[in-house]
Amino acid sequence: xxxxxxxxxxxxxxxxxxxxxxxxxxxxxxxxxxxxxxxxxxxxxxxxxxxxxxxxxxxxxxxxxxxxxxxxxxxxxxxxxxxxxxxxxxxxxxxxxxxxxxxxxxxxxxxxxxxxxxxxxxxxxxxxxxxxxxxxxxxxxxxxxxxxxxxxxxxxxxxxxxxxxxxxxxxxxxxxxxxxxxxxxxxxxxxxxxxxxxxxxxxxxxxxxxxxxxxxxxxxxxxxxxxxxxxxxxxxxxxxxxxxxxxxxxxxxxxxxxxxxxxxxxxxxxxxxxxxxxxxxxxxxxxxxxxxxxxxxxxxxxxxxxxxxxxxxxxxxxxxxxxxxxxxxxxxxxxxxxxxxxxxxxxxxxxxxxxxxxxxxxxxxxxxxxxxxxxxxxxxxxxxxxxxxxxxxxxxxxxxxxxxxxxxxxxxxxxxxxxxxxxxxxxxxxxxxxxxxxxxxxxxxxxxxxxxxxxxxxxxxxxxxxxxxxxxxxxxxxxxxxxxxxxxxxxx
Amino acid sequence: xxxxxxxxxxxxxxxxxxxxxxxxxxxxxxxxxxxxxxxxxxxxxxxxxxxxxxxxxxxxxxxxxxxxxxxxxxxxxxxxxxxxxxxxxxxxxxxxxxxxxxxxxxxxxxxxxxxxxxxxxxxxxxxxxxxxxxxxxxxxxxxxxxxxxxxxxxxxxxxxxxxxxxxxxxxxxxxxxxxxxxxxxxxxxxxxxxxxxxxxxxxxxxxxxxxxxxxxxxxxxxxxxxxxxxxxxxxxxxxxxxxxxxxxxxxxxxxxxxxxxxxxxxxxxxxxxxxxxxxxxxxxxxxxxxxxxxxxxxxxxxxxxxxxxxxxxxxxxxxxxxxxxxxxxxxxxxxxxxxxxxxxxxxxxxxxxxxxxxxxxxxxxxxxxxxxxxxxxxxxxxxxxxxxxxxxxxxxxxxxxxxxxxxxxxxxxxxxxxxxxxxxxxxxxxxxxxxxxxxxxxxxxxxxxxxxxxxxxxxxxxxxxxxxxx
Numbered sequence: 012x013x014x015x016x017x018x019x020x021x022x023x024x025x026x027x028x029x030x031x032x033x034x035x036x037x038x039x040x041x042x043x044x045x046x047x048x049x050x051x052x053x054x055x056x057x058x059x060x061x062x063x064x065x066x067x068x069x070x071x072x073x074x075x076x077x078x079x080x081x082x083x084x085x086x087x088x089x090x091x092x093x094x095x096x097x098x099x100x101x102x103x104x105x106x107x108x109x110x111x112x113x114x115x116x117x118x119x120x121x122x123x124x125x126x127x128x129x130x131x132x133x134x135x136x137x138x139x140x141x142x143x144x145x146x147x148x149x150x151x152x153x154x155x156x157x158x159x160x161x162x163x164x165x166x167x168x169x170x171x172x173x174x175x176x177x178x179x180x181x182x183x184x185x186x187x188x189x190x191x192x193x194x195x196x197x198x199x200x201x202x203x204x205x206x207x208x209x210x211x212x213x214x215x216x217x218x219x220x221x222x223x224x225x226x227x228x229x230x231x232x233x234x235x236x237x238x239x240x241x242x243x244x245x246x247x248x249x250x251x252x253x254x255x256x257x258x259x260x261x262x263x264x265x266x267x268x269x270x271x272x273x274x275x276x277x278x279x280x281x282x283x284x285x286x287x288x289x290x291x292x293x294x295x296x297x298x299x300x301x302x303x304x305x306x307x308x309x310x311x312x313x314x315x316x317x318x319x320x321x322x323x324x325x326x327x328x329x330x331x332x333x334x335x336x337x338x339x340x341x342x343x344x345x346x347x348x349x350x351x352x353x354x355x356x357x358x359x360x361x362x363x364x365x366x367x368x369x370x371x372x373x374x375x376x377x378x379x380x381x382x383x384x385x386x387x388x389x390x391x392x393x394x395x396x397x398x399x400x401x402x403x404x405x406x407x408x409x410x411x412x413x414x415x416x417x418x419x420x421x422x423x424x425x426x427x428x429x430x431x432x433x434x435x436x437x438x439x440x441x442x443x444x445x446x447x448x449x450x451x452x453x454x455x456x457x458x459x460x461x462x463x464x465x466x467x468x469x470x471x472x473x474x475x476x477x478x479x480x481x482x483x484x485x486x487x488x489x490x491x492x493x494x495x496x497x498x499x500x501x502x503x
Numbered sequence: 504x505x506x507x508x509x510x511x512x513x514x515x516x517x518x519x520x521x522x523x524x525x526x527x528x529x530x531x532x533x534x535x536x537x538x539x540x541x542x543x544x545x546x547x548x549x550x551x552x553x554x555x556x557x558x559x560x561x562x563x564x565x566x567x568x569x570x571x572x573x574x575x576x577x578x579x580x581x582x583x584x585x586x587x588x589x590x591x592x593x594x595x596x597x598x599x600x601x602x603x604x605x606x607x608x609x610x611x612x613x614x615x616x617x618x619x620x621x622x623x624x625x626x627x628x629x630x631x632x633x634x635x636x637x638x639x640x641x642x643x644x645x646x647x648x649x650x651x652x653x654x655x656x657x658x659x660x661x662x663x664x665x666x667x668x669x670x671x672x673x674x675x676x677x678x679x680x681x682x683x684x685x686x687x688x689x690x691x692x693x694x695x696x697x698x699x700x701x702x703x704x705x706x707x708x709x710x711x712x713x714x715x716x717x718x719x720x721x722x723x724x725x726x727x728x729x730x731x732x733x734x735x736x737x738x739x740x741x742x743x744x745x746x747x748x749x750x751x752x753x754x755x756x757x758x759x760x761x762x763x764x765x766x767x768x769x770x771x772x773x774x775x776x777x778x779x780x781x782x783x784x785x786x787x788x789x790x791x792x793x794x795x796x797x798x799x800x801x802x803x804x805x806x807x808x809x810x811x812x813x814x815x816x817x818x819x820x821x822x823x824x825x826x827x828x829x830x831x832x833x834x835x836x837x838x839x840x841x842x843x844x845x846x847x848x849x850x851x852x853x854x855x856x857x858x859x860x861x862x863x864x865x866x867x868x869x870x871x872x873x874x875x876x877x878x879x880x881x882x883x884x885x886x887x888x889x890x891x892x893x894x895x896x897x898x899x900x901x902x903x904x905x906x907x908x909x910x911x912x913x914x915x916x917x918x919x920x921x922x923x924x925x926x927x928x929x930x931x932x933x934x935x936x937x938x939x940x941x942x943x944x945x946x947x948x949x950x951x952x953x954x955x956x957x958x959x960x961x962x963x964x965x966x967x968x969x970x971x972x973x
Contacts, residue, residue, distance in 0.1 A: 076561070165562055183582075184522075184545040184566040391569070394553050 015069035022065025029058030035135035042134040046101040079168030080477035115465040117143030119472035122230020122324035122441030125454040141220040144229025148354035157190035172477045176351025201226040204252045211244040228355040230324025230441040237326040250314040257321030257349035290316045297337040319344040322356040324441025326449035356439030419460045437467040520544035526572030527593030534869045547581040573601040592617045613637040642868035647763035650845045657843035658744040666935040674727045689716035700730040703958040713928045729932045749817040755802030756823035778802040818843040906956045907967040921945030924972045929959040
């Protein structure tokens with residue numbers, strides 16, 4: 012394994028985090044909060060460590076898929092470890108594991124919180140919590156690829172490990188430009204939402220946190236009631252943007268370059284629209300009796316549906332009190348998740364589509380056992396590899412789900428709580444039902460369950476395999492045996 | 504927003520390179536990617552095989568599209584509207600021509616096609632003109648030409664011609680007890696009467712040096728020098744080499760390259776014997792090449808080779824489709840005979856291993872092709888400045904020899920060469936003034952209208968001014 016390249020990239024990630032950590036300091040200056048010093052201290056330490064790690068440029072910049080996965084998984088863990096320190100040392104979250112859980116939930120854009128009183132946090136901590144969503148949404152390695160000049164083409168493996176979806180492609184030949192285009196689209200959409208929220212009369216700080224929280228499809232709010240207290244205009248704006256950030260970013264690229272027709276024909280986005288519309292209609296009918304007008308029922312249905320399917324996790328109403336049918340739809344949406352190539356989590360629409368197509372193919376093969384049918388997606392035949400990887404993804408997903416479920420069930424909490432807690436963290440949604448419902452939090456779990464769920468959140472964000480690879484003994488055995496071989500070679 | 508986005512991408516593009524689409528990812532396609540990607544071009548590849556596309560996009564910073572390259576929608580997906588160059592190097596000549604023709608319909612990009620079939624080869628210039636192509640490549644033909652050049656002067660390991668054939672760069676190895684052994688380069692001009700040559704690169708123990716006058720020559724050094732054809736032969740004769748062309752050649756394998764080579768050797772007056780396994784191919788060859796002796800048999804059979812007189816052949820060229828067979832045949836021929844051997848290697852993967860085997864002359868068809876394209880690409884990227892006339896990679900791409908046309912005034916013009924501060928590891932090999940080759944001395948100057956050849960271990964030169972120390 013190319014350890015020096017892994018070290019170099021992680022060094023750069025730490026430098027980037029140092030720069031990001033300066034932003035809460037700015038907020039602290041603005042609100043004259045003393046907690047800002049803690050952020051500054053961590054920023055300096057992180058920058059220093061990053062500087063040391065990336066001091067020596069690696070000679071060999073060849074990078075294979077396994078290095079890509081390992082680097083990505085390590086980066087995310089280190090990012091979270093450093094990111095939780097300020098919350099801990101400001102004493103706003105006095106328990107280190109709680110702070111870690113909170114910030115993992117931030118970076119992975121889950122939005123599951125252990126805090127019962129969010130409003131008690133300082134502004135800079137609130138901002139940092141929300142800002143981690145923005146960093147994690149598009150991915151910190153993609154950001155690194157966009158700004159740091161790196162030669163060699165094998166860095167595609169980094170993007171592949173971090174970007175969601177069964178197949179990860181480029182928009183343009185150069186990886187760097189692809190990463191930049193993605194970030195520009197991301198940034199512009201965020202700014203548009205911010206401006207719209209300001210126009211709708213939201214306070215500047217709330218508008219900022221809401222828009223970066225929506226952009227990463229995160230879900231940390233700055234109010235204890237999530238977004239329920241804002242005006243209906245704000246709720247509508249946020250739900251539209253949650254929907255937009257759940258769309259495959261390739262579509263925005265196609266629209267920008269004038270290929271509107273091709274953009275509108277994207278199979279995945281069409282399925283996404285279909286699922287969202289159907290769910291909104293279903294839930295609206297189901298909850299009509301609870302709300303005074305159709306408009307209000309529609310608004311809450313639309314907000315909850317877009318919030319859950321894009322895996323954001325804001326809540327405009329306590330859907331805990333909704334009828335069982337509406338809640339069931341929301342739980343199903345938790346698993347479906349957003350489009351591949353968006354900032355959302357979950358299993359992803361494209362995988363669901365592939366699974367459905369494989370299912371139909373299997374059924375037909377019972378009727379015509381000798382028939383041959385290639386599965387197509389977006390008008391192109393799907394490679395067998397992609398189909399296999401998708402099936403394996405489902406199996407792995409279930410496996411991790413079951414294991415985590417079992418481990419958290421050791422606490423003897425009720426079934427719905429445990430089940431939806433795992434579903435909400437593994438799919439990066441945030442809130443679940445019962446004790447982890449929209450008005451509740453994750454604070455009541457013990458440290459072990461929190462660690463399990465932190466693992467689930469990172470696994471969910473990185474689409475399982477990079478993180479699993481990090482814990483595969485074979486990788487490390489190989490790594491150490493090559494290290495020993497190298498040393499022997501150098502001696503001679 | 505749109506303007507910003509396009510400036511984001513196009514700004515990058517102007518600074519770094521061209522938008523190139525390569526159709527077909529076989530040997531030549533992947534060599535092109537390998538050589539063009541580090542020069543910063545925006546490359547998109549098209550291939551029907553998804554696994555090939557996947558593996559090459561993993562290794563290089565390029566985009567891959569799976570599909571038929573002659574399909575308009577596939578080309579659109581690869582961004583043909585904004586492409587500067589399309590290179591079609593699939594296995595099929597017809598498909599390559601079709602790719603280029605279709606691309607030419609939708610945009611005004613430059614188009615390069617690989618066309619290998621002898622039927623079309625005779626009509627290359629007609630095809631090129633009528634289809635509006637920029638270049639037609641025929642790696643087998645070029646490889647055969649290179650092999651023929653070496654057989655013309657068997658002392659040489661490799662011969663490249665510059666300035667439309669007026670100057671040649673010849674590579675040879677200093678044998679034992681040669682008069683060059685132990686002499687510094689500056690002493691050559693005093694000791695030899697034929698001294699209108701310039702030694703421009705020396706390979707010793709795997710390292711390549713661009714020598715200065717004090718460089719001591721040793722036995723076993725591989726030397727590249729430039730001179731006119733006449734001077735080169737005179738020089739080689741004076742230092743004790745045989746400079747006659749070979750009289751006969753044995754070729755194993757009857758593919759396209761063999762045909763092209765045989766045809767050229769026959770016109771040079773060399774007797775040709777071709778060994779080919781496939782009966783009907785043998786019959787075709789005997790129709791095409793009535794002067795050649797065609798043997799139907801297994802060219803890897805040592806008994807057959809002996810029977811056909813390998814031991815007494817003056818030269819031997821294995822041109823089978825398999826690199827491994829070619830290498831084994833070369834090693835065998837070196838063992839049993841004194842024949843001059845030229846080996847064709849298709850895949851460059853094990854180039855370093857092959858270099859250590861001491862096979863003598865090795866021809867890489869795919870490099871010949873990619874050099875032609877790289878030369879074109881570099882010249883095009885900088886079309887308003889000095890033009891690159893030709894470019895060769897020497898010593899496994901560690902040295903570049905580039906011929907520049909001087910078209911405009913610059914700080915280099917009319918300055919005696921000894922007053923220019925040139926980069927290290929670089930020298931000016933010759934100046935071609937109105938068709939006359941000058942081997943430059945310190946007092947000579949570069950004039951507008953000259954073509955100048957430089958030899959360097961630096962890569963990525965686009966302009967003659969790049970040679971100055973900055």
